[in-house]
Amino acid sequence: MSDTHRLKEDCDLRRLVAQDLGPAPLHGGRAHLWKCPFHHERKGYSLAVWPDGYRCFGSCDTQGDALDWLRQYRHLSFADALLVLGEPQPELPPAEHSHLKGASEPPEWEWQERAARVVSLAEDTLWSAEGEPALNYLLERGLTTATIRAARLGYIPGDFREWRALEGLDVPCGITIPWFAADALWAVKVRRAYGDPKYVHIPGGSAHGLFNADALNNHRVALFCEGEFDTLVVQQEAGNLVAPVTLGSATARMTARWYSALIGQQRIFVAYDRDEAGKKATERLLRLSPRFRELRVPNGKDITEFYLNGGDVYAWVEEALSTETKGRYINEYR
Numbered sequence: 001m002s003d004t005h006r007l008k009e010d011c012d013l014r015r016l017v018a019q020d021l022g023p024a025p026l027h028g029g030r031a032h033l034w035k036c037p038f039h040h041e042r043k044g045y046s047l048a049v050w051p052d053g054y055r056c057f058g059s060c061d062t063q064g065d066a067l068d069w070l071r072q073y074r075h076l077s078f079a080d081a082l083l084v085l086g087e088p089q090p091e092l093p094p095a096e097h098s099h100l101k102g103a104s105e106p107p108e109w110e111w112q113e114r115a116a117r118v119v120s121l122a123e124d125t126l127w128s129a130e131g132e133p134a135l136n137y138l139l140e141r142g143l144t145t146a147t148i149r150a151a152r153l154g155y156i157p158g159d160f161r162e163w164r165a166l167e168g169l170d171v172p173c174g175i176t177i178p179w180f181a182a183d184a185l186w187a188v189k190v191r192r193a194y195g196d197p198k199y200v201h202i203p204g205g206s207a208h209g210l211f212n213a214d215a216l217n218n219h220r221v222a223l224f225c226e227g228e229f230d231t232l233v234v235q236q237e238a239g240n241l242v243a244p245v246t247l248g249s250a251t252a253r254m255t256a257r258w259y260s261a262l263i264g265q266q267r268i269f270v271a272y273d274r275d276e277a278g279k280k281a282t283e284r285l286l287r288l289s290p291r292f293r294e295l296r297v298p299n300g301k302d303i304t305e306f307y308l309n310g311g312d313v314y315a316w317v318e319e320a321l322s323t324e325t326k327g328r329y330i331n332e333y334r
Contacts, residue, residue, distance in 0.1 A: 004067070007085040011066045012051045016084075020073055024049075031260050037073065038062045044289030048263045057263060058290060104208035104255040106184035111204045114167040115178075115188050118202065121166065122154025122176040131155040134175050141229055142307050147236040151228075152178050160192040172200045177228050179205075179248075181213035189228065189248065199249075207248075210258040215243035221321065222262060223269040223295070224285060226250055226278055230271075230303040237313035241321060242269070250281035254288065262291075267324055269295040273302045295320050 014032045018024060024032035026045050036047040039060040046058030055063035064072065070081035106112065125131045126148075134155035138148050156164060158173030165171075174192040178185060186209030188202040201207065212231050216222060223242045225231040227249065234244035243265075247254065250272060262268060268291050272278035286292045298316060300306035307313050 004082065007082060008052070008066050011085050013054060013066045013069060014049050014051060016066060016069060017047075017049045017054065026256060026259060031263055033259075033263075036060060036062070041290070043287070044291065046289055046291065057266070104206060104257045106182075106186050106209070107205050111169075112185045114169050115185055115202060115205065117167045118156075118169060118171055119152060119154060119176060119178045119185070119188060122156050123152055124154075125157060126153060126155040126175075130157050138175065141304060142233055142236075143229070144236060147232055151232055152180070154178075156190065160194045169202055169204065171202050174200075177211075179209045179211050181209055181211070207252070208255045208257075209248075210261070211246045211248060212243070213245055213258065213261060215239070215245065216261055216265065219243040220264065220266045221269070222265045222267075223271060223317070224292075225303055226272040226281070227302075233304055233307050234313060234317070237307070238317040241314070241317050250277040254285070259288065265291065268292045269320060271295045271297060271303060275301065278302075293324070 014024070017032070017034065021034045021037065024034055026033040030050050031048045032050075033045040034047045034049065035041040035045055036056040036058050038047075038056060039058060039062075041047070041058055044058065047054060047056050053063065053065050054069060055061070062072070066085060067078075067081050070076045070084055071078065074081075074084075076084065107115075126135055131154075135148070138153060139145075143153075154176040156166070156171055156173045156176060158164060160173060162173045163170050164173060171188075172190045172192060174190040177189040177191065179187040179189065185205075187205030187207065190200050190202065192198055192200065211228050212235060215235065219242055221242045223234060223244045225234060225244055225246045227246055231244045231246045234242065238244075247258075268285075268289070270282045270285050270292055271294075272282045274296065282294055286294065297303055297306040298311060300309055300311065303313065306316075
């Protein structure tokens with residue numbers, strides 16, 4: 001191994017960048033995030049820095065390793081950059097999470113095992129005669145049987161005010177919506193037939209997951225929906241175009257863990273409900289990065305209503321992607 005390779009491998013690039021740009025405003029996992037200095041970013045945090053490399057996921061797409069950083073940002077010669085790499089590195093300054101909630105973790109494994117058994121029981125019930133009313137409700141929401149099965153939706157029968165003791169857990173009666181992501185069961189949300197709130201969690205789950213997060217692995221464009229049923233409609237109708245995800249409500253906040261999962265997304269659309277709560281939640285997400293763009297449904301208060309009114313979700317998403325691509329082309333060649 002050459003001395004150059006050894007010096008780069010021994011260097012934690014995040015320390016160098018922190019010396020130049022200050023403590024990372026955001027971080028999740030191994031990536032620390034800053035405003036990109038190469039295109040003078042004012043809004044968002046598009047520069048992702050790992051121990052061994054960096055990349056801007058904003059407009060300039062600048063990328064490289066520690067040596068590249070020293071030459072591009074500090075304008076050092078090759079020889080001077082090697083000298084800097086050979087210097088002792090200071091400790092990483094503490095990260096500040098000013099715009100995101102802290103890191104989130106899935107529930108304890110014992111809870112996940114118990115909750116998974118409840119999910120299986122609810123699935124079986126949904127497809128039985130006892131679950132017919134709940135299944136009809138889901139079909140009336142525009143979901144196909146294939147979508148319902150893939151999402152592992154289920155049903156716990158009983159009055160909407162009742163809770164049942166199942167697998168050592170207190171479970172509300174209603175339609176169960178499991179949140180699987182990153183090889184874990186983060187939560188089981190229940191849609192009750194009546195009452196306020198309509199959606200409640202089985203106690204012990206995490207309130208800081210990202211529903212359908214695994215879809216991000218297969219796409220470079222994400223679409224934030226306000227709720228799970230909207231997310232499933234987009235997955236069903238346009239899942240080959242975008243990765244639809246949701247934080248579960250307009251009041252839920254993004255955590256550093258899931259923001260870091262979005263690093264590879266070139267564009268992130270936000271299609272929340274067309275009401276005051278949805279507007280505020282959209283504005284909160286737009287402040288995170290210029291990669292977030294608002295996307296409104298052509299009609300209806302939300303994606304599901306648009307779809308049930310005969311709207312073409314695939315064409316709507318496809319047009320948004322086409323418009324975005326044309327806009328980037330014009331900006332690049334202007």
